[in-house]
Amino acid sequence: MFRTRALIVALVVILILLFAAKRVMHAAANNAAAMPKAGQMAPDFTLNASDDKPVTLSQLHGKWVVLYFYPKDMTSGCTVEAHNFQRDKGRYDADNAMILGVSVQDVNSHKAFCAVEGLNFKLLADTDKKVSTLYGSMMPVVGLSARNTFLINPDGKIVKVWTKVNPETHSDEVLTAIDTAQAKKK
Numbered sequence: 147m148f149r150t151r152a153l154i155v156a157l158v159v160i161l162i163l164l165f166a167a168k169r170v171m172h173a174a175a176n177n178a179a180a181m182p183k184a185g186q187m188a189p190d191f192t193l194n195a196s197d198d199k200p201v202t203l204s205q206l207h208g209k210w211v212v213l214y215f216y217p218k219d220m221t222s223g224c225t226v227e228a229h230n231f232q233r234d235k236g237r238y239d240a241d242n243a244m245i246l247g248v249s250v251q252d253v254n255s256h257k258a259f260c261a262v263e264g265l266n267f268k269l270l271a272d273t274d275k276k277v278s279t280l281y282g283s284m285m286p287v288v289g290l291s292a293r294n295t296f297l298i299n300p301d302g303k304i305v306k307v308w309t310k311v312n313p314e315t316h317s318d319e320v321l322t323a324i325d326t327a328q329a330k331k332k
Contacts, residue, residue: 181282181294184306188213188298191277193248193270196256201246201270204302210243211298212320214311215283215291219251219259219269223293227313232265234317241324242300248272248283249291297323 182189188211192202203211214231216224231238231245238245245267249256256269270277278284278291285292293313297306297320306323308316 180279181307181309182296182304184304186304188296188302188304189280191280193272193277194253195268195270196253196260196265197268198253201268203298206244207302208242208300210238210241210300210324212238212243212245212295213248213281213298214246214293214295214316215248215278215281216293217285217288217290218249219255220262223313224249225263227293227311227316228259228263228265230313230317231267232263234321235267237321238324241321241328243324244268246270248277248281250275250278250289295320297327299327 188203190202190204192200195201203213212231214227216227218224228247231247235245247267247269249269250272251259252273253271256271259265260269272278272291275284275289275291281294281296283292283294284290292309293311295308295311295316296304299305305327308319311319
């Protein structure tokens with residue numbers, strides 16, 4: 147009798163886990179399908195920044211935009227990625243490129259992150275998760291932005307998309323992509 151109950155409970159647990167895994171895979175597939183691709187115009191949005199000012203993507207035409215999504219302020223991988231963007235900020239400025247970080251934390255969290263980590267580029271608060279979703283960069287099960295980046299040219303077109311980036315090397319990859327794209331225009 148005890149063995150039968152244990153077997154039934156085990157089967158129920160396995161079915162629940164299989165159902166949950168299927169939902170996660172389906173959500174990930176939907177996110178990937180919705181992600182804008184290189185060659186498309188970057189979807190426009192307005193979000194409040196860590197400096198308390200709204201940023202509208204379409205108003206940044208004329209500049210390169212590094213639009214990077216990251217999971218959470220004050221976490222190890224996100225801090226490494228932000229430090230590397232900050233370290234290379236002079237090179238981005240020389241390339242007429244603006245760095246915009248996006249996560250679901252609020253403006254106050256972004257202000258604290260910038261203050262503690264010495265960041266002087268804009269972090270955008272996507273508290274309603276609309277922009278992360280619009281860019282296929284939402285992790286639905288955990289409710290955080292996925293670590294994806296979109297390089298947008300001065301005309302507002304997406305030039306390159308990175309998914310599941312390595313925070314250690316990502317800034318170098320983005321700078322190389324900007325240099326390559328600029329060389330093609332010459």
